[in-house]
Amino acid sequence: MDSARLPADWPYRADARHIRVSPHDWWVIDAGPKDAPVLLLLHGAGGSGHSFRALIPLLxxxxxxxxPDLPGQGCTRPGGMRRLGLDAMAEDLTRLCQSAGMAPQAVIGHSAGAAIALRMADLTPLQAIIGINAALGTFDGAAGVMFPLMARALAVTPFVGAAVAKLWGNPATVNKLLTGTGSPLDAAGQAQYLTLVRDAGHVGGTLGMMAQWRLDGLMARLPSLQEPVLLIASDRDMAVPPKVSRDAVVHMPDATYAELAGFGHLVHEEAADQVAAVLLPWLAARI
Structure with a gap:
């Protein structure tokens, strides 16, 4: 998406800028005191940095x-489509933070962003990692085989991003997609996701991420992870059930689990105050 075409009321547009760090042209929100400890927030697949709009002021x-918007999504223009998997994104985000002089003390990731946060612990010193409805599981049954294969096929098909954006880029479909996560959102939130879904580049980047996504290496490393981890889950998450986070904390030496009742996958958009009430005291004890 061209940042110049963002709606005038796009969340934190005035606090964002392009930062060119190979191989991507990143779009990055930078808010809060410049001399304060740095938190890196990573959105999930199909989203953008805007999804933290309600949490940013609390942090x-x-x-x-x-x-940052992840490569190929939102307004971050990818330097090619071969670095959209877990390891490559973690490496490129680490390079971005180091090159721009904003190395994080902690990383907070939502959904797939939580997996990237955990992977970054192998690449840069972190004092804490927080996952919100962390996507650390795999699809069950045939979906575990067919969905990645379908994503890979779509990702290499010319013009598929434009076709999907045209097919899905309507209010009814976006409402159905969001409702399917357990987080229907308000009218403003739905309109922001509609803007993303209507953008062919964003859709193509999301498909590319799905096609290249591999969790096996990360999951095998979890038992050796030394950094403190907090996993926050929502009991009504229809995309990543809370059992995924409950199971993951068992495999990490220093992991804490917290569950919020009454919300879905996008709990940080639905109830940022409740998410902050859990993570801020936990963070304060560690950084």
Missing amino acids: SETYRVIV
């Missing part, structure tokens, strides 16, 4: 909050 009173 930026104490921390410098850095929120």
